[in-house]
Amino acid sequence: MTYTDGIVKPKTKRSKRFLQNREPKLTENIKNAMIMKGGNTTETVTQALKDIYALKKPNAVLYKKKNIVRPFEDSTSLEFFSKKNDASLFLFGSHNKKRPNNLIFGRLFDYHVLDMIELGIEKFTSLKDIKLSKCPEGTKPVLVFAGEAFDVDNEYKRLKSVLLDFFRGPTVSSVRLAGLEHVLHFTALDGKIYMRSYKVLLKKSGCRTPRIELEEIGPSFDFILRRTHLASDDLYKTANRQPKALKPKKKKNISHDAFGTKFGRVHMQKQNLDKLQTRKMKGLRKRRGEKAAEQQQQQEGEEQEQASTSPKKQKTDQ
Numbered sequence: 418m419t420y421t422d423g424i425v426k427p428k429t430k431r432s433k434r435f436l437q438n439r440e441p442k443l444t445e446n447i448k449n450a451m452i453m454k455g456g457n458t459t460e461t462v463t464q465a466l467k468d469i470y471a472l473k474k475p476n477a478v479l480y481k482k483k484n485i486v487r488p489f490e491d492s493t494s495l496e497f498f499s500k501k502n503d504a505s506l507f508l509f510g511s512h513n514k515k516r517p518n519n520l521i522f523g524r525l526f527d528y529h530v531l532d533m534i535e536l537g538i539e540k541f542t543s544l545k546d547i548k549l550s551k552c553p554e555g556t557k558p559v560l561v562f563a564g565e566a567f568d569v570d571n572e573y574k575r576l577k578s579v580l581l582d583f584f585r586g587p588t589v590s591s592v593r594l595a596g597l598e599h600v601l602h603f604t605a606l607d608g609k610i611y612m613r614s615y616k617v618l619l620k621k622s623g624c625r626t627p628r629i630e631l632e633e634i635g636p637s638f639d640f641i642l643r644r645t646h647l648a649s650d651d652l653y654k655t656a657n658r659q660p661k662a663l664k665p666k667k668k669k670n671i672s673h674d675a676f677g678t679k680f681g682r683v684h685m686q687k688q689n690l691d692k693l694q695t696r697k698m699k700g701l702r703k704r705r706g707e708k709a710a711e712q713q714q715q716q717e718g719e720e721q722e723q724a725s726t727s728p729k730k731q732k733t734d735q
Contacts, residue, residue, distance in 0.1 A: 439503060443660055447587050448524075449504040451495075453480035455487075455511030461518050461541055462510040468544045468636040469508060472584065472601075472614070474554050478502055488521055489646060492530045500528045506583055516643060522579050526648075526656040533646040534576050536610065540639035547635040552599040552616055557586040559597055559617075564605030572645050573605055595619070600631060610640040 427433040438446075452470050454463060470479045486494050488509055495507055509521040518538035524531050544551065560581060566573040584601055597617055604611040615631040622628035648656070670682040 443662055446503075447476050448506050448582060449502065450477040450506035450508060450583060451480065451498055451502060451504045452477055452508045453484050453486075453498075453510070455509060456483050456485040457512050458483070458510055459512045459518060461538060462512050462520070464543050465518075465520065465538060465541055465636065465638070466508065466510045471544060471554075472558070472636075476586070478504065488523065488530070488533055489535070489644060492533075495523075495530065496525065496528050499525050508583070519643070520640075522576075522583060523646075524579055524582055526652070530646070531648045531652070531656055532575055532579055533644075534572070534579055535643040535645065536640040537643050538638060539609070539641055540637075542635050542637040544635045547633065549616070549632060549634050551634055555586075556599045557589065557592070557596070558584055558599040558601045560584060561600060561602045562605075563602070566605040567603075572642065572647070575645070575647050576610070576642070577603075594627075608641065610638075610642065612636075612638040612640065 427436055450473050452466050452473070454466055466479070470477050484494070486509065488495055495509075499505065499507065505525050507521075507523050507525070509523070511519045511521075513519070516535070516537060518541075519535060520538060521533055521535050523533040562577055564573075567577045568574070580603060600615040600617060602611075602613045602615065604613075614634055614636060616634045618630040618632055619627040620630060647653075670684075672680050672682075674680065
């Protein structure tokens with residue numbers, strides 16, 4: 418690849434495909450995550466990074482070597498690794514005396530840090546500590562958020578958005594019932610965030626709909642919120658902007674309710690039900706006597722009309 422006037426021009430077809438894959442698209446690729454540890458870590462932080470990597474696979478890259486990085490002070494190295502791996506999410510683990518067992522969840526926009534939220538691990542149960550069958554790799558999880566703070570506090574709102582981006586997986590058009598195997602539950606209570614991982618068990622219920630039970634498979638975390646670095650409202654709005662081609666076009670007289678049911682309003686002219694063509698049945702046919710009675714009534718009505726109009730004509734003639 419050559420650089421001329423700030424424009425990268427590919428020399429081979431392989432480099433051309435590489436650059437085309439990095440170009441902006443209407444439907445972006447699945448968000449990849451970088452998972453790395455700092456210069457000083459503990460077994461708790463290392464195992465936590467491995468377990469989260471197991472939940473995020475295959476859309477994640479795990480760095481095994483130590484990286485002496487301080488994201489809140491200098492994020493240039495994170496931005497460099499992001500551009501190198503085409504990753505818009507990162508998870509950084511570190512440990513020091515002031516902030517023990519530290520995890521930093523973050524995301525980038527246009528290869529620049531957008532949001533960073535620092536969480537401290539107070540209690541941790543690993544995947545290997547729970548001896549149960551696990552969900553297959555790449556399973557799309559069901560994300561559940563409980564707690565008033567996720568809807569009221571601005572920092573918790575942004576944390577919810579970051580966690581949704583991090584764990585949501587690929588976008589799919591439909592999901593079958595048997596595919597709902599994994600549940601990630603986040604609870605905000607008394608200044609702490611509780612993360613639990615469950616496997617969905619579909620059991621017999623005596624009817625068509627199965628009985629659902631949740632079995633904890635790990636990992637489980639008890640987090641405490643520490644430092645945050647949030648993007649400004651204008652930058653956050655720019656990052657969430659969608660192309661015009663993806664915005665659904667408004668259709669007249671069509672609406673949806675809270676459950677997604679589609680309703681349509683149809684405008685019709687007033688119909689004359691007497692002339693409405695119905696199904697021809699023998700039981701509905703008129704008999705000869707009824708037809709003769711109707712014809713006689715019509716004749717009498719016409720004669721009455723003529724009698725009411727005839728005196729007026731005589732007056733006008735005179």
